[in-house]
Amino acid sequence: MIQAKNIHKYFGDLHVLKGVDLNIKKGEIVSIVGASGAGKTTLLQILGTLDKPSSKEKNDFIINGTSISSLNDKALAKFRNEHLGFIFQFHQLLPEFTAIENVCIPAYIKKTKRNEAEKRAKELLDFLGLKDRYHHKPNELSGGEQQRVAVARALINNPELIFADEPSGNLDSESAENLHQLFFKLRDEFGQTFVIVTHNQELADMADRKLTMVDGKIIY
Ligand SMILES: Nc1ncnc2c1ncn2[C@@H]1O[C@H](COP(=O)(O)OP(=O)(O)OP(=O)(O)O)[C@@H](O)[C@H]1O
Numbered sequence: 195m196i197q198a199k200n201i202h203k204y205f206g207d208l209h210v211l212k213g214v215d216l217n218i219k220k221g222e223i224v225s226i227v228g229a230s231g232a233g234k235t236t237l238l239q240i241l242g243t244l245d246k247p248s249s250k251e252k253n254d255f256i257i258n259g260t261s262i263s264s265l266n267d268k269a270l271a272k273f274r275n276e277h278l279g280f281i282f283q284f285h286q287l288l289p290e291f292t293a294i295e296n297v298c299i300p301a302y303i304k305k306t307k308r309n310e311a312e313k314r315a316k317e318l319l320d321f322l323g324l325k326d327r328y329h330h331k332p333n334e335l336s337g338g339e340q341q342r343v344a345v346a347r348a349l350i351n352n353p354e355l356i357f358a359d360e361p362s363g364n365l366d367s368e369s370a371e372n373l374h375q376l377f378f379k380l381r382d383e384f385g386q387t388f389v390i391v392t393h394n395q396e397l398a399d400m401a402d403r404k405l406t407m408v409d410g411k412i413i414y
């Protein structure tokens with residue numbers, strides 16, 4: 195699903211990623227752990243095509259058979275919208291919109307018809323235990339509920355690959371536990387691939403594979 199070779203990243207003079215090699219198979223749940231500042235978020239942003247690797251070093255970066263560097267900005271945005279889902283520590287829901295509207299946004303960007311998008315959004319919200327929360331706005335939802343809405347939003351276009359950066363960093367331990375179980379349930383049910391950056395040891399250890407980053411590299 196992901197093949198990345200020799201990924202480097204600089205911020206000015208700061209060499210943050212120092213040659214990351216990574217292979218992730220379809221349906222795998224991979225966790226990435228490491229000290230603060232090790233480069234986890236930077237790597238996830240690059241793997242998620244939200245940022246670009248350094249062009250100074252020669253790299254290979256393929257998702258689902260597509261060489262990412264071959265895509266122009268427009269093609270890349272389309273690829274991201276159709277194939278990738280994102281879950282962040284702060285859910286980044288739009289406050290003016292209801293749960294169902296937030297979930298539908300990536301589908302509207304993909305030009306899915308409104309009733310089709312809403313049908314899928316309802317299925318996801320039901321699956322996530324939010325059947326009675328369709329029309330609540332984010333500030334009328336608990337933290338765990340907001341995070342599940344964000345998960346539904348990440349899933350609406352049926353992405354093959356989901357990136358999560360500290361998805362449970364902001365949740366109490368019970369909501370965190372439920373969210374973690376949900377990732378595995380989703381993988382089992384829909385076959386999605388997950389790459390999860392986390393400081394949560396339990397979540398990291400539940401993954402099929404745990405990768406550790408130290409000073410801009412993955413230690414194997
Ligand atoms: N946009 C940026 N400009 C300059 N430096 C940056 C930028 N983004 C990250 N850095 C630096 O790159 C290094 C790695 O940052 P990154 O956010 O990837 O760490 P992290 O492993 O995700 O840490 P944490 O666990 O605290 O989230 C840090 O030293 C950070 O200060």
Ligand SMILES: [Mg+2]
Nearest residue numbers: 234235236359
């Ligand atoms: Mg980070």
